[in-house]
Amino acid sequence: MRFNRLDLNLLIALDALLREKNVSRAAERMHLSQSAMSNALSRLREYFDDQLLVQVGRRLELTPRAEMLQDSVRDVLVRIDATIATQPEFVPAESTRVFQLLVSEFTSIVLMPMVLELAWRETRTVGFDLMPQTIEPEKLLNRGAADLLIMPSDYMSPDHPTEALFEENYVCVVWEGNRRIGDTLSFDDYLESGHVAVQLGPDKLPAFEGWFLKRYGIARRIEVTTSNMQIPCSLVVGTDRIATVHARLARQAAKMLPIRLLPPPIDIQPLTQAMQWHKHKENDPGMRWLRDLLLRASRAIAP
Incomplete structure (x- = not known):
């Protein structure tokens, strides 16, 4: 099929080339020979009157025109997939679809x-691929590389539909043998104690710490950091340190660890966990089933 002299099959090749920045890997992605992909690149260069990919040292880099095309081409392909390739109905018991969810x-x-x-x-036939969240997970959603993103609503893009799932509060966790802190936790005790903190990603972003600094203008004394959200409750055991963690995680940990859960001495805004999906998949029957499933699960989990 052609549109304005462009073979639309070449759009798929162009998408693969722009994503991989490598002819061999793009060919593998599309199950083509390298010579066939090289031929597709030549035709694309002729059509756009641009090199699209240029050699820089040992790598291929996108030209400015290719950079401009990247999101638009992916958007067209996602739209086609959502409107033409999607089945008109979804029967969970008969479907073998695998949903890709970006989850923390x-x-x-x-x-x-x-x-x-x-x-x-x-x-028993529908599958779920739980994908780790990258630094910019919304880019995977934009490209159609994931069906749905679940994260705090404050960090979601305004470009796609969202819906709230549940709220999550924070609690402070101390070792049950901590004699410095009693049944209540004062603000002074909170500041004077050492803290175990979670820092996420390669840049070690301390989301809660940033909020705390912005609100109070002072820094906690962080003595231990980890990227694992389950670990802080374990790391306070045997010490006088404090961990400020999600309430549901803390309650799970309290079933197995010698810890006490205390209300924070500060007013911490609850976290609203939400889901987001690509705007072109709004009417996908399978996605509607998945969103309803997530809403029902959110209502069923303990507060």
């Missing part, structure tokens, strides 16, 4: 077990 460690622990339990009652 917190979501995987707190929400996904209930999601899978509810799904199991309706289907």
Whole structure:
């Protein structure tokens, strides 16, 4: 099929080339020979009157024109997939579809077990690919490389539909043998104690610490950091340190660890966990089932 002299099949090749920045890998992605992909690149260069990919040292880099085309080409392909390739109805018990969800460690622990339990009652054939969240997970959603993103609503893009799932509060965790802190935690005790903090990603972004500094203009004394959201409750055991963590994670840990949970001495705004999907998949029957499943699971988990 052609549109304005462009073979639309070449759009798929162009998308692969722009994503991989490598002819061989693009060919592998499309199950083509390298010579066939090289031929597609030549035709694309002729059509756009641009090199698209240029040699820089040992690598291929995108030209400015290719950079401009990248998001637009992916958007066209996602739109085609959502409007033409999507089945007109979705029957969970008969479908072998695999949904790709971008989820955090917190979501995987707190929400996904209930999601899978509810799904199991309706289907044994639908699959779930729980993908780790990258630094910019919205880019994977934009490219159609993931079906749905679950994260705090404050960090979501305004370009796609969203819906709130549940709220999460914070609690402070101390070792039950901590004699410095009693049944209540004062603001002075909070500041004077050492803290165990979670820092996420390669840049070690301390989301809670940033909020705390912005609100109070002072820094906690962080003595231990980890990227694992389950670990802070374990790391206060045997010490006088404090961990400020998600309430649901803390309650799970309290079943196995010698710890006490205390209300924070500060007013911490609850976290609203939400889901987001690509705007072109709004009417996808399978996505509607998935979104309803997540809403039902969110209502079923303990507050």
